[in-house]
Amino acid sequence: MLRADAGEVNVAESVRARLFARLREQEASSEPEQIARALAALGHAQPARAAHADMHTAFLANVLANKGTVELARDRGAAVQAIARYLYQRFRTHKLVAGNDPRLAAMPWRDGGVLPRFGAAENGDSAALSYARVGVAETGAIVTFTGRANPGRNNLLPEDHLVLINREDVVATLEDAWARIRRDTVASGWPRGIQFIAGPSSTADVEAQLVMGAHGPRRWHVILVGDTPAEALEQASEGIAGA
Amino acid sequence: MKLASNEFLQAASAALQEQDKAQRRTIIGQFLPLARDAAASAYGDFDGLRAHMKRVRRHTTAHLSHYLEQFEEAAVQHGNQVHFVANAEQLNSKVLSICQAHSARRVAKGKSMVTEETGLNELLLKAGLDVLETDLGEYIIQQAGETPSHIVGPALHKSLAEIRQLFLDKHKLGDRDLDTVSEVVEEARSVLREKFLAADVGIIGANALIAEHGTSMLVTNEGNGDLCANLPPVLIVCTTFERILPRAEDAMALQRLLVRSATGQPQTCYTSFYTGPRREDDVDGPLETHIILLDNKRSDILASDYSEMLDCIRCGACLNHCPIYIGVGGHAYGWVYPGPMGSVLTPLLNSLEQAHQLPNACTSCGRCAEVCPANIPLPDLLRDLRQDESVQQLKPARWRNGLRLHAWLLRHPALYQSLTGWAMSVLGLLGKRRGTFRRLPFAGSWTGQRDFPAPEGGGTFMRQYAARRRRGGKRG
Ligand code: SF4
Numbered sequence: 001m002l003r004a005d006a007g008e009v010n011v012a013e014s015v016r017a018r019l020f021a022r023l024r025e026q027e028a029s030s031e032p033e034q035i036a037r038a039l040a041a042l043g044h045a046q047p048a049r050a051a052h053a054d055m056h057t058a059f060l061a062n063v064l065a066n067k068g069t070v071e072l073a074r075d076r077g078a079a080v081q082a083i084a085r086y087l088y089q090r091f092r093t094h095k096l097v098a099g100n101d102p103r104l105a106a107m108p109w110r111d112g113g114v115l116p117r118f119g120a121a122e123n124g125d126s127a128a129l130s131y132a133r134v135g136v137a138e139t140g141a142i143v144t145f146t147g148r149a150n151p152g153r154n155n156l157l158p159e160d161h162l163v164l165i166n167r168e169d170v171v172a173t174l175e176d177a178w179a180r181i182r183r184d185t186v187a188s189g190w191p192r193g194i195q196f197i198a199g200p201s202s203t204a205d206v207e208a209q210l211v212m213g214a215h216g217p218r219r220w221h222v223i224l225v226g227d228t229p230a231e232a233l234e235q236a237s238e239g240i241a242g243a
Numbered sequence: 244m245k246l247a248s249n250e251f252l253q254a255a256s257a258a259l260q261e262q263d264k265a266q267r268r269t270i271i272g273q274f275l276p277l278a279r280d281a282a283a284s285a286y287g288d289f290d291g292l293r294a295h296m297k298r299v300r301r302h303t304t305a306h307l308s309h310y311l312e313q314f315e316e317a318a319v320q321h322g323n324q325v326h327f328v329a330n331a332e333q334l335n336s337k338v339l340s341i342c343q344a345h346s347a348r349r350v351a352k353g354k355s356m357v358t359e360e361t362g363l364n365e366l367l368l369k370a371g372l373d374v375l376e377t378d379l380g381e382y383i384i385q386q387a388g389e390t391p392s393h394i395v396g397p398a399l400h401k402s403l404a405e406i407r408q409l410f411l412d413k414h415k416l417g418d419r420d421l422d423t424v425s426e427v428v429e430e431a432r433s434v435l436r437e438k439f440l441a442a443d444v445g446i447i448g449a450n451a452l453i454a455e456h457g458t459s460m461l462v463t464n465e466g467n468g469d470l471c472a473n474l475p476p477v478l479i480v481c482t483t484f485e486r487i488l489p490r491a492e493d494a495m496a497l498q499r500l501l502v503r504s505a506t507g508q509p510q511t512c513y514t515s516f517y518t519g520p521r522r523e524d525d526v527d528g529p530l531e532t533h534i535i536l537l538d539n540k541r542s543d544i545l546a547s548d549y550s551e552m553l554d555c556i557r558c559g560a561c562l563n564h565c566p567i568y569i570g571v572g573g574h575a576y577g578w579v580y581p582g583p584m585g586s587v588l589t590p591l592l593n594s595l596e597q598a599h600q601l602p603n604a605c606t607s608c609g610r611c612a613e614v615c616p617a618n619i620p621l622p623d624l625l626r627d628l629r630q631d632e633s634v635q636q637l638k639p640a641r642w643r644n645g646l647r648l649h650a651w652l653l654r655h656p657a658l659y660q661s662l663t664g665w666a667m668s669v670l671g672l673l674g675k676r677r678g679t680f681r682r683l684p685f686a687g688s689w690t691g692q693r694d695f696p697a698p699e700g701g702g703t704f705m706r707q708y709a710a711r712r713r714r715g716g717k718r719g
Contacts, residue, residue: 015538016327019484022542023308035306039489042302045295045496048509049287062509120526123440139510151527152473156466174495181491190321190456192522193473196514201466203428204506205380205396207267207403208274211428214379215435216466216513 047138047173052235055137056228059170060236062140066199067212068220070236072228076107079164079225084112086221087127090160097121097158098129101149104164120151121158128158133184135170135224136177139198142222143177145185146193155195161217163197167226244362244390247577248589248598254575255604264400264572271399272569278507279560279614286503296500297618299493300554304545310454310487311536317457321519324533327484331361334537338363338446338479339370341533345477347372347443353461353468354378355448356394356557357481357537359579360592363446375438377467379431386413392573394580395505395559400572403427435467445471445529449482450501450556451494452534458518459534460494462501464511472517478529480517484536485545485553491516497556500616504558544591549624552587554617561611561621567604576601583611583621590628599637602628663703671698 030038051065052058063070071086073079087094096116098104109116121128130150132142142163146152155161171177181194201216212218247254259265283289303310315325328334334357342350350372352358364385367374376385380397384390387409391397398406407421410430421427447468449459459480461468472478488494494516502508521528544553562568562582573581578598580588586601602625611621632638633646652659674680674697682690689695 011333012326012328015329015333018329019327019538019542020308020311022546023311026546027305027308030306030309032309035309038302042295042298044492045292045499046288048499049285066508066510066512123436136510141510141514146473146528147522147524148526151525152469153527156470156473174499175492178491178495188524189522190518192518192520192525192528194458194516194518195469196510197512198508198510198514199464199512201464202512203379203465205378205383205398205465206401206406206424206427208271208396208399209424211425213432214428214465214467215377215432215439215470 044175047175050137050172054232054235055172056167056170056224057232057236058172059135059137059140060224060233062137062198063222064140064236066140066220067202068140068199068222070233071221071223072230072233073164073223073225074227076225077111079223080108080112080114082223083129083162084114086162087114090219091126093126095125096127096129096162097125097154099131099148099150099154101131103131104129104149121154121156123157125158127160127162128154129162129164130154132163132165133169134177134180135165135222136172136174136196137170138173139196141177141196141198143181144195144197145191146195147188147191152193152195155197156201156216158217159213160219160221161197161200162221162223164223164225167224167228170224244359244579246589246593246597248593248601250577251575251600251604254577255571258571258575263402265570267400267402268569268572271393271396271563272566275507275560275563276614279504279563282503282507282509285509286499289503292496292500293616293618296493296496296616297554299488299496300617303488303493304485304550304553307485307487307545310489311484313454314452314457314487317455318519318534319457321457322532323457323519324531326533326535327538328535329538331537331539334358334361334481334535334539335363335366337533337535338481339366339372341477341479342367342372342444343370345443345531347477349438349442350374350444350446351439351442351471351475352376352381353445353447353463353471354381354397355446355481356391356579357448357483358446359391360539361481361537363481375435375442377435377439377465377471378463379428379465379467382431382435383409386410390574391579392581393559393562394557394584400574439467439470439474442471442475444477444479445473445475446479446481447471449480449486451497452482452487453491453494453516454487454489455491456516456518458491458516460498461513461515461517462498462511463513464506464508466513469513469515472515473528476530478517478520478532480532480534482534482536483541484538485541501556501558504556504560504614504616540592547591548627549587549591551617551619552584552591552624554619555584555588556617557584558616560614560616564610564614566606566608566610571604576604583625584619587621587624587628595628595631595635596637599628599632599635602626602632660703660705664706667698667702671700671702673697 098116134143200220203214383398392400450462451460568582590598679694
């Protein structure tokens with residue numbers, strides 16, 4: 001209400017006051033502690049049935065079901081190689097944009113011949129890379145925070161969105177994901193944007209036909225970093241083929 | 244948007260004649276319920292999730308002022324400007340004044356049913372602003388000068404051929420085929436990309452407001468809302484105050500219900516939580532953010548017997564499962580919200596007088612209530628609205644008298660049974676030769692489509708039942 005003139009402020013104030021008065025009329029008055037206790041007693045929802053007994057297999061299976069592609073990388077060196085291969089196959093270049101994430105800066109890029117530009121993605125960039133904070137096995141989503149380490153537009157503007165996610169950052173459910181988000185933002189403060197991403201941008205608005213690359217990335221490639229047995233990926237893919 | 248709900252019957256008859264559109268609707272009515280059912284059963288205890296959400300809602304509604312205050316405080320702390328507005332005009336003029344304060348010329352909009360409800364675009368366009376809908380479906384109908392026919396897929400009534408022709412007319416891009424869905428999407432992508440980059444103001448809706456962090460949740464597949472929320476220097480979130488939920492986890496529960504009920508996905512491509520303007524550490528994002536909380540009769544509804552309608556999460560499942568909606572399509576309902584949810588909301592958000600035909604557009608089949616993720620007893624609310632319609636004497640006198648007579652008769656079972664018994668015998672005798680009737684008094688529209696079978700000997704159900712009981716107590 002900074003710019004509004006006095007008249008406008010008065011109208012807005014009275015609308016607000018009237019609404020609150022109206023609501024309070026209908027509510028039994030309770031102390032905040034009482035309300036908090038009642039809320040806690042409600043607990044949380046039951047998550048979806050797991051796609052697979054093994055959490056990482058379930059995560060991979062759901063990423064695939066979300067029309068993403070997946071790859072396993074033993075460590076960051078292997079991840080660089082995987083990214084280099086992907087970029088060359090898709091675009092015949094090694095160009096990549098990535099946020100100013102210290103984890104990304106520390107990767108052995110030279111070994112793969114990839115030279116990322118660190119910063120915000122621009123229109124026309126072919127590929128951007130994010131280091132996800134959390135992966136959610138329940139839905140096959142990854143979570144990023146906006147900020148220097150991953151500007152919001154890096155998830156949205158490029159043709160392809162590549163995502164690294166550490167094995168130990170994959171959690172079972174959406175509730176677990178929020179527990180991690182709360183923990184990870186204690187020091188840094190609440191970010192402007194928290195984005196759960198579960199697939200390439202898509203639309204079914206024309207004749208109910210699903211098409212990828214509506215406004216954002218056409219492809220979404222997730223690389224799970226850590227010691228994941230190759231069978232996990234095989235089993236995850238089988239689930240999809242059989243579905 | 245102009246309200247034309249009292250022309251429902253004429254509009255519905257006209258819609259029934261359009262074979263091509265009817266066929267597309269039939270596909271929606273088959274495909275989307277299948278997708279929803281598959282997702283609900285893959286989930287596990289989906290009904291348990293619905294019940295959980297209902298409990299959270301009851302709790303939130305019981306303490307709405309508390310949570311609204313908490314939301315406002317947190318949102319302001321994060322640098323948002325929060326505005327309460329009472330009605331459509333106030334929302335529209337608030338948005339306009341924000342745009343004018345920034346000398347904005349170009350506005351990019353994500354999908355927002357609330358701004359459809361207030362007719363925001365019309366006002367902004369009149370004020371000389373360039374307003375563009377960016378959800379593909381909304382973009383298509385905006386270009387065509389139409390209104391949404393479905394709350395989730397606004398342009399599902401249009402064929403590929405129609406959209407192709409529309410794009411050829413509107414986008415001056417020279418000769419091109421444009422005869423696949425992919426090509427159409429591709430063209431919209433490149434046209435709209437430029438608009439996103441040039442926009443001065445972004446406007447989005449919210450699927451939920453989270454009290455604990457002053458955050459709004461945005462659920463999309465296209466990512467268009469996210470582009471609106473991240474690229475332009477000013478962001479305006481237009482929503483209604485009752486979207487509020489206490490915790491992020493509650494928004495997740497809502498999201499689980501919403502997405503499975505709408506498209507059958509476990510999660511949409513983008514589920515985003517926005518909490519204000521650019522931070523020190525940010526290299527992008529809006530410099531200024533506004534959250535506009537609209538009432539527009541919702542506080543009245545909250546205090547009425549129809550308060551449960553405010554639990555609606557706009558998933559569209561009741562539309563996809565409704566034989567009337569699938570039969571006549573969204574435009575026949577004459578306003579923003581169609582189908583069962585619209586037949587309840589339209590009279591409540593306008594007046595029953597202006598929309599009293601809608602609660603009658605119901606066969607009481609109950610499918611909507613069966614699938615509604617918010618467990619809203621839609622058929623009951625529709626029945627109550629029909630009752631109000633009768634009490635307010637909005638129905639023609641002939642109908643009201645007929646119903647009154649019927650009700651009186653039902654309260655006198657002996658008379659009812661002897662009268663119906665007599666009618667059955669007469670019909671049985673008259674129809675003995677042909678076995679059916681081509682025409683019957685008072686049932687012209689029924690017999691207009693089909694023959695009425697003449698009752699066979701034995702009389703009414705009650706009479707046959709009694710006879711059977713006498714014969715040997717068999718329950719049949
Ligand atoms: S009334 Fe229920 S089924 Fe219909 S849109 Fe709202 S939440 Fe979905």
